[in-house]
Amino acid sequence: MAKIQTGLGKGLGALITDINSIQSSAAANREVMAAAQRPLTSTVEIEIDKIEPNPYQPRTEFNEDALQELSDSIKLIGLIQPITVRPVSGNRYQIISGERRFRASQLAGKKSIPAYIRETDDRGMLEMAIVENVQREDLDSIEIALSFQRLIEECNLTQDAMAERVGKKRATVTNYLRLLKLPAEIQLALRARKLTMGHAKALLSVPTPAKQLKLANLIIEKDLSVRQIEQKVQNLQEKTKKKESDDKEVMELPESHFRVIELIGKYFNNNVSAKRNAKGEGEITIRFKNDSEVEEFLKSLEKSN
Numbered sequence: 158m159a160k161i162q163t164g165l166g167k168g169l170g171a172l173i174t175d176i177n178s179i180q181s182s183a184a185a186n187r188e189v190m191a192a193a194q195r196p197l198t199s200t201v202e203i204e205i206d207k208i209e210p211n212p213y214q215p216r217t218e219f220n221e222d223a224l225q226e227l228s229d230s231i232k233l234i235g236l237i238q239p240i241t242v243r244p245v246s247g248n249r250y251q252i253i254s255g256e257r258r259f260r261a262s263q264l265a266g267k268k269s270i271p272a273y274i275r276e277t278d279d280r281g282m283l284e285m286a287i288v289e290n291v292q293r294e295d296l297d298s299i300e301i302a303l304s305f306q307r308l309i310e311e312c313n314l315t316q317d318a319m320a321e322r323v324g325k326k327r328a329t330v331t332n333y334l335r336l337l338k339l340p341a342e343i344q345l346a347l348r349a350r351k352l353t354m355g356h357a358k359a360l361l362s363v364p365t366p367a368k369q370l371k372l373a374n375l376i377i378e379k380d381l382s383v384r385q386i387e388q389k390v391q392n393l394q395e396k397t398k399k400k401e402s403d404d405k406e407v408m409e410l411p412e413s414h415f416r417v418i419e420l421i422g423k424y425f426n427n428n429v430s431a432k433r434n435a436k437g438e439g440e441i442t443i444r445f446k447n448d449s450e451v452e453e454f455l456k457s458l459e460k461s462n
Contacts, residue, residue, distance in 0.1 A: 200239045202269040211252045227261035239271040299348045302333040340366045355383035424454040
């Protein structure tokens with residue numbers, strides 16, 4: 158597998174362009190369940206030239222070989238499953254669902270295509286587009302995450318409402334949205350299916366983007382399983398905790414520190430304490446009862462000088 162680019166060069170630039178294109182054209186639709194409960198009109202034959210793609214289509218890539226196979230099938234036996242469209246201005250129609258079938262029919266040279274016609278607004282389009290696509294197995298995890306994000310933002314849905322609309326558990330929706338917090342390079346690797354959702358969930362537990370990228374490259378170079386990377390993440394977390402514990406460990410004070418405590422303590426009724434760690438870093442705490450103790454200590458310092 159190819160290594161992820163970790164610098165600000167071509168790899169990251171290409172990825173950001175790709176991700177921006179997903180965000181701008183991606184996203185949304187969910188009403189396949191609700192749509193199933195609404196009556197559709199009978200199918201009609203619509204001229205392909207009068208049909209335009211769905212601007213809310215979350216899917217940004219279509220496998221050319223699969224399209225060709227579907228096109229060959231359509232040439233032989235026709236389109237079995239009609240697409241669904243909505244009427245727009247100029248006696249034209251916009252695809253709600255079935256863009257792959259539409260493209261394959263174009264490729265097959267069809268002049269018209271069977272379709273259901275449904276009245277819906279832009280929000281309905283956004284919701285319907287995401288449901289059909291999110292439930293497809295070939296949509297990559299970043300496309301799904303961006304679709305969820307756009308639906309939540311543009312339709313003002315909470316994660317709970319979002320989960321209910323797409324027929325998934327709230328935790329599932331949350332896990333997808335968390336992917337968008339990963340470095341752009343890792344998001345591109347997910348899109349290219351060089352990393353799995355399981356790998357990504359493990360990487361989200363890593364504290365810094367630099368360490369996330371390092372481990373992501375290791376997954377690709379060594380073809381590590383999810384279990385293997387989870388173990389590495391656990392080891393990393395244990396080392397970090399141990400280092401933090403070592404840094405905070407209070408060490409026995411040297412004789413010089415006790416001498417300082419003794420000298421200062423006589424001015425503050427011995428209400429002085431000190432602590433230090435293995436690196437010699439620490440602090441001295443003075444507790445005083447009143448201003449007079451501080452003033453007496455100051456006088457003594459000035460007299461000594």
